[in-house]
Amino acid sequence: MRTDTIPEEQLDRVFHALSDRTRRALVRNLSEAQGTVTALAEPFDMSLNAVSKHLKVLEGAGLIERHNSGRTSVCSLNTASLETAQVWLDQYTEFWNEMLDSFGDHMKRKTDSAAIPPKARK
Amino acid sequence: MRTDTIPEEQLDRVFHALSDRTRRALVRNLSEAQGTVTALAEPFDMSLNAVSKHLKVLEGAGLIERHNSGRTSVCSLNTASLETAQVWLDQYTEFWNEMLDSFGDHMKRKTDSAAIPPKARK
DNA sequence: ATTATTCTCAACCGATTGGTTGAATGTATA
DNA sequence: TATACATTCAACCAATCGGTTGAGAATAAT
Numbered sequence: 393m394r395t396d397t398i399p400e401e402q403l404d405r406v407f408h409a410l411s412d413r414t415r416r417a418l419v420r421n422l423s424e425a426q427g428t429v430t431a432l433a434e435p436f437d438m439s440l441n442a443v444s445k446h447l448k449v450l451e452g453a454g455l456i457e458r459h460n461s462g463r464t465s466v467c468s469l470n471t472a473s474l475e476t477a478q479v480w481l482d483q484y485t486e487f488w489n490e491m492l493d494s495f496g497d498h499m500k501r502k503t504d505s506a507a508i509p510p511k512a513r514k
Numbered sequence: 515m516r517t518d519t520i521p522e523e524q525l526d527r528v529f530h531a532l533s534d535r536t537r538r539a540l541v542r543n544l545s546e547a548q549g550t551v552t553a554l555a556e557p558f559d560m561s562l563n564a565v566s567k568h569l570k571v572l573e574g575a576g577l578i579e580r581h582n583s584g585r586t587s588v589c590s591l592n593t594a595s596l597e598t599a600q601v602w603l604d605q606y607t608e609f610w611n612e613m614l615d616s617f618g619d620h621m622k623r624k625t626d627s628a629a630i631p632p633k634a635r636k
Numbered sequence: 637a638t639t640a641t642t643c644t645c646a647a648c649c650g651a652t653t654g655g656t657t658g659a660a661t662g663t664a665t666a
Numbered sequence: 667t668a669t670a671c672a673t674t675c676a677a678c679c680a681a682t683c684g685g686t687t688g689a690g691a692a693t694a695a696t
Binding site: 400403404407408410411412413416417419420421423424427432434435436437469471474475477478480481482483484485512513 | 522525526529530532533534535538539541542543545546554556557591593596597599600602603604605606607634635636
């Protein structure tokens with residue numbers, strides 16, 4: 393379990409990339425099979441150029457990787473970057489914490505449960 | 515564990531809300547203690563109006579709730595909406611799936627591991 | 637060699653974003 | 667009542683966003 397701080401810039405990019413439903417659909421499709429830009433663009437009612445730009449945003453966020461082979465560019469999902477967002481969210485929800493507790497695993501518990509809340513941060 | 519589909523509009527709003535670092539800082543601060551608009555705005559080098567607008571975005575995404583008391587508006591975090599994003603991410607990462615497997619819990623496994631990937635969706 | 641395919645770059649467009657300022661509203665307090 | 671405080675509304679601004687079109691570069695096929 394990662395506990396170090398994730399750079400704000402990366403979180404900006406990852407959450408922004410996932411805030412568009414076309415890009416989320418691309419992530420979903422890429423989770424099932426990798427594909428070329430043309431193949432990935434096929435299901436959408438927009439130009440190839442638009443999808444190409446969406447893929448660039450996903451790449452900028454580290455959510456996909458490209459493997460250029462000849463004139464085609466094969467994209468594949470990078471789940472590690474998805475976990476960046478996941479880890480951030482896990483800090484503020486009890487969902488998985490409770491599940492871990494139910495298995496008797498307390499490694500995620502804070503040792504000091506201070507009554508005084510930490511200072512607000514900018 | 516939820517398996518139904520989350521409305522795209524809500525995912526749009528939640529991920530967009532979290533794509534701004536000021537709003538993420540507000541979420542973090544609210545995870546430690548609820549606060550008024552003025553109190554929440556204090557750590558930031560921007561106008562009160564700007565923070566008020568950020569809180570409105572968070573509220574629109576269902577990430578915070580308000581309790582109006584007199585002339586002050588007390589904001590508090592709604593972790594259920596954070597879980598909306600969390601559940602979406604969990605569909606595409608192996609992180610927690612592997613952890614569940616390690617506990618011998620296979621409820622997240624697909625019964626049919628088809629070799630043919632499902633059709634791409636728009 | 638010519639033609640077709642895959643993909644990106646550049647310019648452009650309207651809409652939205654994150655910020656500002658100033659006025660307005662409602663609520664405490666002196 | 668008059669005044670200070672907490673918050674929002676409205677207008678504005680530059681920057682970014684998601685889309686378009688058209689041109690161009692590189693590769694594959696005929």
